[in-house]
Amino acid sequence: MTNHQVRLQPSNIIVEVPTGTLISEVIHLAGIDISQPCGGQGRCGRCAVILDDESGVRRRSTIRLSAEDLEDGYALACQTVIEGDVTISIPEQERIERRLVTDKSARKVELPFAYDPVTMQSVQAFQIHLSPPTMQDNIDDLSRLQKALADRGYSPIDIPLNVLRRLGTVFRDAKWSPWIVIETPTPPPGPARLIDISVEPIRPIGLALDIGTTTVTAYMVDLTTGQVLNSAAEYNDQINRGEDVISRIIYAEKKDLNELGVLVRQTIDTLLERLKLRTGIPPQGIHKVTVSGNTTMIHLFLGLPPASIRLTPYIPAANDPQSYLAAELALGVNPHASVYCLPGVASYVGADISAGVLACGLADSEVLTLFIDVGTNGETVLGTREWMVTCACSAGPAFEGAGVVDGMRATEGAIEEVWIHSETYEPTIRVIGGAKPRGICGSGLISLLSELFVTGVVDRAGNVKLDLDTPRVRQGEHGPEYIVAWSDETETERDIVLTKVDVNNLMRAKAAIYAGFTVLAESVGVELNDAKQVLVGGAFGQYINVENAIKIGLLPDLPWDRFHFLGNTSVLGSYMALLSHDAFEHTREIAQRMTYIELSADNTFYDAFTAALFLPHTEISRFPSVADIWDQEKRD
Amino acid sequence: MALSGLEIYKLLPQTNCKDCDYPTCLAFAMKLAAKQASLSDCPHVSEEAKAKLEAASAPPITLVEIKAEGGEVKVGNETVVFRHEKTFYHKPGLFWRLRDTEDLEELKRKVADADAYHVDYVGIDLYLDGFAIEAVSGDPETFKNAISAILSISKKPLILIASTSDIAKAGLEGSDGSRPLLYAADGENWETMVEVAKQGDVPLAVRADTLDELADLTQKIKAAGVEEMVLDPGVHHYLDSLQQLTTLRRLALKKTFRPLGYPIITFPGANEEVDETLLAAEHITKYGGLIVLEEFNPASLYALLVLRQNIYTDPQKPIQVQPGVYEINSPDENSPLMVTTNFSITYFSIANEVDGSGWPGWLLVTDAEGMSVLTAWAAGKFDAERIAKDAKTFNVEEKVSHRKLIIPGHVAVLSGELEEEMPGWEIMVGPREAVDINSYLKAMWTK
């Protein structure tokens, strides 16, 4: 096969590759990192590069590029193969941009329950007073420690080699009154384990993690008081290998399982660094870790092959993995710290949901409660303390701003609310940070869709009505679209639009979530209206507007006071499990008690989904409050 | 009445011990409610709960089995009035009615023809289920000989039509070793017919002109010791068939009316004024159990067998179209070739869009077990290997002279692998939405 010379700009690196190599591979070979949010599927368009000459390449797909882009020589790195010598420029703005998602250091997380470290906590730190050795009392250091600990009830006890190595020095420096950190077996029996010894007083520290598909969140916790000392969140570095769990599973299968583990540890290291800066506590000072996350994320974290998760009959390698030593997982905390993974229910209902149920209190609820995790995997749990059913449906990332032409995260420059004039169809927008808009975030999309529907810019199936008398609707590159902001009003100097395809994606996401919980309710024969509480979780849940979400049929039409927004419930559950071993056991029990309903088992879900693929729903009688507004609008 | 999953759950021990092989008691309860599990799988149910649950689960329509060396026909045990509610389980048996007065050689020839009748419908072998032989002669010996003649040629199940117990008995002797249906007991002969049926351990058809009489008879016959019965309500037209058979199905299922909880036998050709094929078709869709045809005509039988196959497919399965290469707007070897999955909605939206755009095109529909593109891809049912395999199976190379395959935009990621799997082919990534097909083809397809 012939080789070709590819010159990469602006770094001016030359790479030699055979015919048929993807540009993204060339870039990778050159050691340059570019963003590939959709995992190289040609869906996101974020991997665009500029060609100096068309002849050396062949484009497989140009979906995400406009005619104008093509003229300018843009090509998708993941969809274009080399067939000759060529020079390629990697545009600066397309470099991976690391952004802090949420930084809650300022906000205090409340203790979830009255915390008693003595009865609840498996990790204890205390000072121990040893009698100094004499000629008569001449037992060795190790036996001396074992004896003293046995007197306090810690027998037998495991002492790791590298703690043993430091024993003599520390004992003597501490004048025979060292500080030690011990983890008692949970559940007993089994030996207690010495995690650390020190001359200086030690505070036992824990780390509660939530490994999300998109975001990794960490709480650093003082295990004596139970307080969260600090928290941090960061994009999961795996994103560049695919934005949803399926892409990552396929990546692990076909390319590199290990790499995904390395990437998530890299993210955790970033968080640990940040926490160290803020608290002064180094990663080595962390004595216990709890990890929550969906089943795929836990698999990748533990290095378990995830392939079977996506294939019928959807069986994961482990729903309830054991605890492992940090050293085994190459996690950058104290190597003797135990790492506990929270238990999950099934391939598509993971530990994040067990943790969420723990945190939201559903498992102990006297009243019928619906818990919805508005995320890419759209998990839902319905039940009371007596029974719980759960399901997952792939809703896609539309509400997080992904898969929408002008979608973005809820940061500076995102349109977060839209109002449309019902006669002129002119929009008024509110932008986060008040500057010129760059795109639309999740809540902005919900608000926009709801306004388009109520003002009749789209019909109830989401078709943009091109026959309206306004310049705001037009036939665009990707079909009919509504212009939210003209190019001269935007930061990007391009029109910000919502296309028919975007509307479809949003409709599908909301329909999948709605269908998920309605089918769940039907499967056990309860009425959705009987749900006394609706708990909404997910990073998105922090800024959801209930009224708009009901109008588009994402949430059920129930009195507003039944809705509660909990934010990231997965990390909260992880935190509770970190504090109390009983709480951890409780998640295990919760996971056991949840009955997983496989939605793809028959047509019911599909039917419910198509019924929900309408604004707000095919049966408007399910949305009486929306029916009222709608009738009024129609009369006007 | 049927209990819901949650109602059954309340009767179970609620310990989630998993001894039933389900992860939770609720999961097991839901399977029970769906009649997909058996109560005996839980070793821990209390006697009290057992009593309650069993009462709710006895089949409302008795299962009847006719057997012979070469096959069996099972009818009954249906649980719904409308197929979409669950599914229709036991396909009605189609039988051809012959007479013992026929010349034996002629009879054998007919049986041989019908016995050899097989048609293939989407890989399913369809055939006539068996023969009904009627003792027109009134003579036991003649009847027996006719039966032997049939059995010398065919191993298919039989229905013996005899009006007296003597003839019936001779018939059973003649068909020794098989389990035919005995037709029929009526108000006059039922006592002796019951004896014959009991002796031979064969199911018995029961005939009466009104439902009242029919219910009386079945109760008496049941009391006399025959469990497996088939009802003949004596219908001859489209309307009386529809109304009677619907009523019978509803009585059995909605009222759990045991005296009429049996499968139904019909003779759509008995009335010369009606179109036998069309009445038989009605009996297939509307609640017939055994259908005895007067005429054996390959063309009509094929249509009826296909109808039966269609009506008795499981409607809970995703709606699928047959995998294959579909032609839209009379394509030729230069027309674009697109690939998608066999989920019917996916197929229709693409086919309609191409059709409506006026582009002639080939659509390769792969077997993705009825899943949509993204779901199938996620579940590993629409990957490079499968697409390449189906492209081969359906000979796309012969349909088009170019070597370009357009794949759905949602699975652009497959393009590289597909090029490896299909050497010599250029993989083009099409649009993600069907609506964009026309503009895509306009922009990308050069003839």
Next chain:
Amino acid sequence: MAVEIPKEKWTSAVREVTLGATSDEGGTRSHTITVGGETALPFLHFEGETPNRPILALDVRSHKPEDWSPLLRQTWGKAMEDPATWAQAAEEAGADMIYLVLSLTTTDGEPNTPENARAVVRKVLEATGLPLAVVGPGQAEVDNELIVAVAEEAVGERLLLGLCEEKNYRTIVAAALAHNHLVQSKTPMDVNLSKQLVILINDMGMPLERIVMDPTTGALGYGIEYGFSVMERLRLAALQGDKMTQQPMIVNPGEEAWRVKEAKVGEGVPENWGEWERRALDWEALTATTLVHSGADILVLRHPETLRRVRAVIDDLIGPKSAA
């Protein structure tokens, strides 16, 4: 023992829709036809009314369809050369209604034009007194162009115009609204989609009394069971009071059945498929009668013999009461 016949209690009825307009009503039809109005499942007269019988339409094309089966071309012969003659022949064959499909191209391969469509419809209206449906060739832009012209040309005739599909309904609905016609709303075999399109059309201001829904069906062996069940579900929902499912249903077994190999092809098929003509006719008739049982109110057929056979079935099903 007296067996009690179980009867379902339905709370609602299928909506009645009247096709065509006589001179009194602003049209030129010799009579009108009303469909729908059922208050029970098909033909269960013991629990409700079936005030109007299902009607049978024959498929007539504005230009001779060269791709139709030879069996059909033999039957219709020369009549196919001219839509007016064909419509007359269809009326003689016993059709209740003419289902006129405007072809994409004229006989000499030129694209069909609005002027031509007007002329064809005018001719057919003059040739027969039956109510008429007129649908486009099935390509959104062409459909819109032709049907808008037809709506205008035949103002007041209460034609059934189509096809309205989710992606393309607004133009045809607007034209039908403006010129007093009805519309056929067609959706791919799915209960929700059927309902959704009726809602969308009604949202444009089209009264429900002027919408006939086409839930689409497959032919025997090609998905008829989906169409069958979707129709049963729609009818059940209608009787239970779901307003947007109460439209009378139109289906096209003629088109579906004659599209498939079993009906179309006479040679090179398995011997056990039996005699061609009988198989083809059975295919169309079985497809049609099966759909009659699932609640079809209007059936579009292609072969006059099928029309005769299906009519006989309906005559019996409708019962002596309304046979008159």
